[in-house]
Amino acid sequence: MKFVNVAITALTMARSVSAFAPSLASRSPAFIKPKIRSNAFTCSSLNMAQVGRLTEPAGQMLDKTDVFIFDCDGVIWRGDSVIDGIPETLAKLRAAGKKMYFVTNNSTKSRAGYKKKFDSLGLDVPAEEIFSSSFAAAAYLEQTNFKETGKKVYIVGEVGICEELDLIDVPWIGGPADKDKAPDMGPGGALPHDKDVGAVIVGFDRNINYFKIQTAQLCINENE
Incomplete structure (x- = not known):
């Protein structure tokens, strides 16, 4: 008997993104096995509150960071409203060739459901970049x-x-x-x-x- 508690933290998911469901990549375009082998920056509502200001010039941080991992609720949106500055920030990161992943410990939606949420906010985020705890549970059973x-x-x-x-x-x-x-x-x-x-x-x-x-x-x- 397996017991799977999907109420895991977004930070734990972020650290484990590359470990979820390696066999799923070949089964569905929505399932991917990201290969993260470079510097990554994790952004959650928790660490945003703890960090008062950057300790180095933003340009230097961007130059040495290849992957950005974002929490969703409280970072990308608040309720049904996108947080000010997020569309511009994501657009600039994409233009700079940065990889981005969006993680959430809210299992009420699937990745397809979160894709619709991003779309409703005017954010072009592919399903392959979304990691929800509902997906993590399914990926564990697949693994x-x-x-x-x-x-x-x-x-x-x-x-x-x-x-x-x-x-x-x-x-x-x-x-x-x-x-x-x-x-x-x-x-x-x-x-x-x-x-x-x-x-x-x-x-x-x-x-x-x-x-x-x-x-x-x-x-x-x-x-x-």
Whole structure:
């Protein structure tokens, strides 16, 4: 039984970008194996708050940095609004030939969903540059050959995880479909659950309920 908690930090994802799903590159244009072998600069709302000002001229930093890794919420956008200066900054970095990757620990959207978000803000960001925790969960299952087990995944989370699992043809249950369900005690007090679930993925879920918690723990504790 696998348990995958996708609530990982954007910084952890940034450090692991090159390790996600090496076999996925040949399966779908949306899956890539980035080769980061040069200096990289990570930008998150946390380190932006900690750094008061650059300690070296901006030109020098740009000259020696080939890859920029950005968090999304609070760095690229705030809510449904792009942060001032971001379009110009990204355009200048692209014009300078810099590689950019955008990471987020929000699993409610897939990379396709985040692509639509970037588009809605007028930002031309290809799906290949987007790394969400929903993708990271799917990539982990792909790396560990989960599909070959013939098992299903139970999802405590939202549509982003579902869409990423669909891309790698891994069957799943749960997710948004379970938002209105209530815990059920079967005959004799038995708690029914799907015995074919071989992994539970838990991400941010705005419709968390006791049924999902019950099902997830039963799959983890009772299934092989």
